[in-house]
């Protein structure tokens with residue numbers, strides 16, 4: 117069964133408590149939290165206080181996706197706010213080995229995110245140290261964008277790379293995921309599906325999460 121990670125970027129911020137309660141009741145195992153700084157991506161979303169507030173309201177794993185420049189400045193702060201999993205962008209990082217080690221020392225799971233243009237093969241010398249890889253299937257910055265089709269091939273290439281390590285390294289996919297592509301993504305080798313718009317704009321988000329988790 118895939119791990120479903122609802123992205124609260126598409127949630128109703130005025131009623132965030134209700135939205136978290138809904139996810140908490142659902143079969144989703146992770147909550148995906150998109151942090152944007154208006155520098156690495158054109159948009160600004162939210163930061164530490166939201167992570168802290170969500171942490172108080174749920175025991176689900178908090179999967180924090182940092183879309184910020186020099187992400188290493190904030191690893192400790194996000195751990196203190198309650199993050200369980202921290203991912204940062206390959207394109208925003210100069211010393212990935214050091215950053216991964218720091219996240220691990222802080223007691224969190226660590227992952228690298230690849231923008232749609234970054235070759236999967238760029239991870240060949242770091243893959244062994246990662247707990248997960250997040251493949252962007254849109255250009256990061258906004259919810260509700262159109263899924264990029266070459267993601268399937270990128271996932272199967274990455275799956276092979278992960279297989280060669282002999283380790284368990286999760287493949288997470290983020291952006292434009294819906295019922296038309298989720299099955300194919302899982303078939304290609306995805307383990308975790310981040311879903312924003314498809315969940316929060318549906319009439320029954322709880323049911324949508326449940327249906328997504330049953331896709332094979």
Ligand code: DX5
Nearest residue numbers: 123256257259260292312313
């Ligand atoms: C995009 C974010 C995504 C976003 C996904 O930059 O990283 O997590 O919330 O939203 P949907 O599923 O609507 O594309």
Ligand code: ZN
Nearest residue numbers: 150181290310
């Ligand atoms: Zn994200």
